[in-house]
Amino acid sequence: MSELNTIKTALQHLHASPNAISFFLTSYKLSRSSVGLIAKTAKMDRSSAYIAYEQLKELGLMEEETVGRRKVVWTREPKAVIARLRTEIRRMRRQVESIEEAMPELLAQYGSRNDRPVLQVFTGNDGLHQIKNDILSGSGFELLLMSNFREEAEVFSREEHDSFIQQRLSQNITLRLIATDSLEARKIQSSDAKNHRETLVIEGDAPFNNETYIYGNKVAMLSFNEQTGVIGFIIQSKEFADAQRWMFEQIWKQLNTSNKT
Structure with missing residues (x-):
């Protein structure tokens, strides 16, 4: 589906690993499932699946619930991906502004290096x-x-x-x-x-x-x-x-x- 390709591209911009992207897209299709089922469907070993899940959780893109002794996970709605992208854009903008503020000193250091x-x-x-x-x-x-x-x-x-x-x-x-x-x-x-x-x-x-x-x-x-x-x-x-x-x-x-x- 082209819509999922859009999500995949967004996750790449968020520096999600290939396993994390595969886990997210598989979970998106399965809805509420165990990590083990998602790993099996995505043809991923369980340890890699748990690492991918933790990365997505740190990005704020996964939800989880414990039902009895079983943990169920699912992706958050697509708006969460948009929100995370906007957070990343704001962070990058602050980095650009910091570099621009430091530009005179950076150029002076660069010039002194070239004076050797x-x-x-x-x-x-x-x-x-x-x-x-x-x-x-x-x-x-x-x-x-x-x-x-x-x-x-x-x-x-x-x-x-x-x-x-x-x-x-x-x-x-x-x-x-x-x-x-x-x-x-x-x-x-x-x-x-x-x-x-x-x-x-x-x-x-x-x-x-x-x-x-x-x-x-x-x-x-x-x-x-x-x-x-x-x-x-x-x-x-x-x-x-x-x-x-x-x-x-x-x-x-x-x-x-x-x-x-």
Whole structure:
């Protein structure tokens, strides 16, 4: 009967066990009966039947009466199931309200957990592509980059370099670039406007040889040597990213000041 299927679904929502549901539905059909008869009709052993009965009684869905030395049990009317569901709904609503009240503290604890530094190391071309994808997906609206283009040529091919620029532009990510002095850096600087980029060049000896990307709460570094090939890592840490961003800004201000004098 479809009506009993409705009751079955309601009992499932009340977290009644399969045996308890079978006991209830069998008792519903038999009306006033002994636990033993219900167990036999439901093809359930007596100990399982008594456990199921006790669960239903705790839910307030069974009645019982002792007639002589014999205990008779029966299901309460369907309204009792509705009443129990409403009680469960009120309990769940209170739980939702409690979580909502505690949400600021819960989010703060969740955020502090995510502030623990996480280091990922990547090697080879596959690792390079993983780092590139992470940079593009986590940069928001601005990416900061410190680059030595002589070394960068050992990491990125020309095709990969141009592809990175096109993907960055398609995602409306602007770039501020601090580059060591070279012909390639000057060439890059000359095309800043059309590539949503601003480049400042450090004149003189190169103070760094690797590529450093600062984005969101992450810092990615890439380097190349003949023994290890391409190697890079990503550090996810707000404190570390903020420190690297501060150092970038100090260098940026100094270069801007030098260019104006």
